[in-house]
Amino acid sequence: MSREHMTLTDTHCHLDFQKFDHDRSEVLRRAVEAGVNRILIPGLDMHSNRAAVSLARNHPMLYAAVGIHPTEAATWNESTRNELKALALGTFVPSDSSGASDTPATSDTSRVVAIGEIGLDYYWNSAPHALQKNVLQEQLALAADMGLPVILHMREAAKAAPGSCAGDLLGILEKWVMELRSARGLLAERPGVLHSFSGTLEMARAAIGLGFWIGVTGPVTFDNARHRQQIVAALPLEYLLIETDAPFQAPQPWRGKRNEPAYIRLIADKIALLHSCSFDEVATVTNANAGKLFAWKEKP
Numbered sequence: 001m002s003r004e005h006m007t008l009t010d011t012h013c014h015l016d017f018q019k020f021d022h023d024r025s026e027v028l029r030r031a032v033e034a035g036v037n038r039i040l041i042p043g044l045d046m047h048s049n050r051a052a053v054s055l056a057r058n059h060p061m062l063y064a065a066v067g068i069h070p071t072e073a074a075t076w077n078e079s080t081r082n083e084l085k086a087l088a089l090g091t092f093v094p095s096d097s098s099g100a101s102d103t104p105a106t107s108d109t110s111r112v113v114a115i116g117e118i119g120l121d122y123y124w125n126s127a128p129h130a131l132q133k134n135v136l137q138e139q140l141a142l143a144a145d146m147g148l149p150v151i152l153h154m155r156e157a158a159k160a161a162p163g164s165c166a167g168d169l170l171g172i173l174e175k176w177v178m179e180l181r182s183a184r185g186l187l188a189e190r191p192g193v194l195h196s197f198s199g200t201l202e203m204a205r206a207a208i209g210l211g212f213w214i215g216v217t218g219p220v221t222f223d224n225a226r227h228r229q230q231i232v233a234a235l236p237l238e239y240l241l242i243e244t245d246a247p248f249q250a251p252q253p254w255r256g257k258r259n260e261p262a263y264i265r266l267i268a269d270k271i272a273l274l275h276s277c278s279f280d281e282v283a284t285v286t287n288a289n290a291g292k293l294f295a296w297k298e299k300p
Contacts, residue, residue: 006283007037009290010261012243016051019247031261042117044069056111065114073127073135088112113294115143116151122165123155140176150192177210201231215243218251221270233274242267
């Protein structure tokens, strides 16, 4: 199959952000021209969750994830949980709505394929660590209840060696996956992805052992990212996903500028170089990986 006809999946793109408001349709056009066939938009708070779901309902290549980012952990409450569940089921109706909707409120029409972006963030310290861990565990329970995989964020404290945040996250995930396996649910085979992975090779292998995929973003293309490149090269291609994290983390040569889904080809190119394989193989395998994890719901 020719390079022009290969399909790529951007499994993490904040397409709802204001930075795309003036040219979102053009960004999507360029993505299609670059061979991108699906884009997953993760929520960070309730505003972005609603925006992600709305965008996904109105474009066939877009999907959504809903969740509360660890930096927003202080906003978590029972009402938040209930709304996340309604958004995931496709039954959410805004409080200012009369009930009319262009999309029937049934689970069959939900474009939500994951719970996320959730996790732990010890860099910004915008919420106590104990609260972050509790909110993460609440959302993992919600994911298990709904049979949806999770999109996980992890960031260590500034200038800290990998350890504290990674250790806490792995401990929570190990317990959760053991519970999934005990329940013999299908989610145990596709629990989630560690988004924009920045941890150690040992952590990546431990996560893969639990069934998680590893998300690879633009920084893998940077000239000074040898450590990250070595980790990606050492991991099985069958456990990698490619993500832009747009509008952040643009790859070379766009570093420092607004990122967008079309640039995902540059990440795939770098992975191919690191794995000494073809671009076609990276595109085929990572696209299949995304399908296994997110079990895309096609529009009728």
